[in-house]
Amino acid sequence: MSAPLHGIFVTGTDTEIGKTRISAAIVALLGKCGLRAAGLKPIAAGTELIDGERINEDVHALRAASTLALSAAEICPYQFDAACAPHVAALLEGRQIERATVLTAVAAAAARADRIVVEGVGGFRVPLGRAEAVGAAGADWDSADLATDLGLPVLLVVGLRLGCINHALLTAEAIRARGLRLCGWVANTVDAGMPEVAHNLDALARGLGDAPCLGLVPRLPVPSPDAIAPYLNVPALHTIFDTQDHVTETP
Template identity: 40%
Template structure:
């Protein structure tokens, strides 16, 4: 089972949620790995911190290059960062990244996108086109903050238009001071035609083990239900 993880926006918490899901699946004794084929922005060692987080959360001997084969230097939109480096992003790079780890024969492969759903790759292509072409199920991470209702519902509308199955969505509470957070979550539960897989509270120390397991179970149940 391959699942694509997208978000309502940059910094919605895709990596935070993907790492939590990986760890929850592994608690269920399932074989799972996380990939971030494109990443923009590097640390002092020339590596992307989101990709490193996925590598750390994956209980398999993945190299950094396997997790993140295309690492762009500038922390900006990937197609712009790539152009600055004289590179062109292609669907074949994405497909090659997934094929390169297929020998692990995982129960779940989680492929994290960059930015939101409609991420430009070139002047003509979008990352969403590649996901739609493959027909992969999608998990939407909603960064709970002012404006998230519009972002979430527009993204769901775009997912429906693309014809990709929505496994469910995660309410990721990125703003601890958000007013009426529970009411916003309830509004999304009413309007999104897919289950809320988890509400992840703001936690500087990371997602608790019990919450990781709850998230994993919700994803497993949703996938089974869809089948």
């Protein structure tokens, strides 16, 4: 990127572990400081037809949380109908996810925003290049490359369920191997019946080292930004975003 961006990149230990919900809650918190905050998800797969329009629920949630007015296309230049791996969804539509297009879209939104929250797709290493080129040297790119291109600090959403420790530590290792800063992690409850949660959280805290825990979110009946906010470490988030001088209210 030609100009430094102000915000974070949000990734997860897997797909369907609450990245969008956490991202939207953080965007809303920034907006409550009076900042022009934008939630971006450059690539999204899976839409449903609502009132004659194809809608991706993640893009819709980020748009609703943002205080900077952006169109769905500005938030997400690549929306695909099939709910599958994005490079496959693109192939099904005869399209290709262009790296330059994604970076241009993020830069354009960032130029109008005070802070951005860029949500990745799936986990940290999801193929984005041509389906037929996956694995071919120099012919493919993935969501880790996108995070590296943006150069933003990375927040890891850990889906609390069996296996999350291994997934989190491997993801953190991959993030740091790219030279990126893991600025923190949020534990989001996926399995409400997960046993020995405290021991798992302790193992995560030790394994993730100097990256602080930025929240422990339970299963919520309506996981709206306002419902999630009380479970986030708001002062730590303001420090990460360098927004302490803008704080006007605490949720």
